[in-house]
Structures are given as C-alpha cells and as structure tokens.
Amino acid sequence: MDTWQITALDTGSSVIEKSILTYLYDVGSQIRIPRVMWYIAGAKKIIVDTSIESEQVATDIIGENLFRRPEQEPLAALKWIGVDPAAIDYVIFTHLHWDHAGNNHLFPNARFLAQRDEVRYAYAPSSFFEKSFLSPQGGFIPPYLKVRFDLIDGNYEMLPGLELVKCPGHTPGSQAIRVKTRQGWHTITGDAVFTFENLEKMIPPGFHVNIDASLDSMRRIAEISDVVLPSHDYKLFPQDEPQLFGG
Numbered sequence: 418m419d420t421w422q423i424t425a426l427d428t429g430s431s432v433i434e435k436s437i438l439t440y441l442y443d444v445g446s447q448i449r450i451p452r453v454m455w456y457i458a459g460a461k462k463i464i465v466d467t468s469i470e471s472e473q474v475a476t477d478i479i480g481e482n483l484f485r486r487p488e489q490e491p492l493a494a495l496k497w498i499g500v501d502p503a504a505i506d507y508v509i510f511t512h513l514h515w516d517h518a519g520n521n522h523l524f525p526n527a528r529f530l531a532q533r534d535e536v537r538y539a540y541a542p543s544s545f546f547e548k549s550f551l552s553p554q555g556g557f558i559p560p561y562l563k564v565r566f567d568l569i570d571g572n573y574e575m576l577p578g579l580e581l582v583k584c585p586g587h588t589p590g591s592q593a594i595r596v597k598t599r600q601g602w603h604t605i606t607g608d609a610v611f612t613f614e615n616l617e618k619m620i621p622p623g624f625h626v627n628i629d630a631s632l633d634s635m636r637r638i639a640e641i642s643d644v645v646l647p648s649h650d651y652k653l654f655p656q657d658e659p660q661l662f663g664g
C-alpha cells in the first residue's frame with residue numbers, strides 16, 4: 418500500500434482562554450496554541466487546512482492577537498520545507514472556521530475538498546458562529562467565497578492510504594484525515610481533537626455544535642489511529658521548526 422509523510426507547519430500562535438479547547442475545564446486560564454498547516458507528501462502533494470490569512474483578520478475581526486514570526490508566514494513556512502504552492506494537487510479542509518481556511522489563494526492549481534455539510538453550514542450557521550466562519554450571513558467576506566469545492570458526503574477513501582473520515586461535533590461537517598505512513602495510521606483530527614488532553618480525558622472541545630457527536634467523533638478517531646495529530650497543541654512541536662510525522 419502507498420504510504421505518505423506528514424509535516425506539521427506552525428504558522429503562528431495566539432493565547433486564548435483554555436476552556437475554549439477543553440469544555441468547562443480550567444476556566445479562566447490561558448494557553449498558547451499553534452495554528453497548524455499540514456503538508457502531506459506521497460503519490461500527490463496535499464495541504465490540510467490553510468491557516469489564518471493575516472494578523473489583521475485575527476485582531477480586527479476575531480479580537481485575538483496572532484503572533485507570526487517571518488518564517489511562520491504560510492508562504493515562508495512552505496518554502497522552509499521546499500514546497501512550491503503551485504505544485505499542490507489538493508487542499509483538504511478539516512472544517513471552514515476562520516483559522517483553518519484563510520489562505521486558499523496561495524494554491525492556484527489545487528482542488529479543494531470539504532464536506533458538503535460543512536460548506537452549507539458555513540454559509541448559514543447559527544448566529545453564534547457567524548464570525549468564526551467569517552460567514553457571508555454575518556456580513557463577512559469569507560476566504561472560501563471563491564473556492565469551488567469538491568463536495569464530499571461522509572467517509573471517503575480519497576487515495577490509497579488516505580481517507581477522509583467524517584467527524585461532526587465541533588462543526589456539522591468536520592472531518593479528519595487518516596493517513597497511512599511507514600509508522601502506522603496517523604490521523605489529522607482538525608478541531609475534533611484540539612489537544613492531546615481532550616482525548617486523554619475525553620473532554621469535548623469547548624467550542625462545538627454538538628457534544629454527543631463530538632465525543633463519538635473522538636472515540637472514532639482513537640479507534641482508527643495509531644498516532645493522533647490534534648489541531649492546536651504545542652506538544653506537536655518539540656522544536657521551533659516544522660515537524661515530520663510518519664517518515
């Protein structure tokens with residue numbers, strides 16, 4: 418079977434209220450989190466999630482300070498690992514929140530994959546979530562406005578050794594990416610699993626549309642994975658540099 422290698426790129430960090438990650442746990446404490454863009458190399462070149470467009474979007478719209486060193490700018494981070502954005506075949510979205518879908522314009526030759534449920538919800542979410550999707554319904558111009566998606570309905574074996582696994586709960590159309598590597602099945606969870614602690618203690622994400630679905634998705638991810646790669650945990654980055662998994 419084909420195998421793949423995964424590189425996690427830290428494209429900047431912010432300090433947030435911790436219970437946004439761990440529902441009703443550690444309320445009032447702060448945590449610094451990475452904004453990860455994933456690169457998967459194998460038979461094709463794939464990006465999972467495109468990070469935050471700019472510090473300005475974070476500050477002016479979301480009200481959050483994004484800290485981005487020059488080498489953490491998405492283009493610079495890709496250059497660091499020798500990846501030409503024009504050579505990317507596919508961009509897969511775990512979901513369409515503002516911090517996961519901000520730089521689609523960098524990949525002119527890619528096809529863009531998301532769950533149909535996610536795209537529908539992003540355009541007309543609950544009023545509470547309009548800002549987090551930068552939804553047009555909330556008066557925002559979302560970075561995915563001009564993306565023509567390949568819409569996926571449920572679980573999908575995209576390529577040999579590369580599977581999209583629907584994981585609703587954080588958002589209706591969240592999906593994880595299950596990747597066969599020489600070191601076993603690795604799963605890029607998106608925000609279905611924010612941090613290792615969520616899975617260790619079975620704490621749902623603090624930001625969610627459905628807790629029961631969130632817990633089901635977390636259990637599914639644990640079952641199908643040899644290695645879990647959460648979305649916002651600095652344990653992914655023992656050094657201040659791109660981190661290779663499954664290589």
Ligand SMILES: [Zn+2]
Pocket residue numbers: 512514517587608
């Ligand atoms: Zn999210």
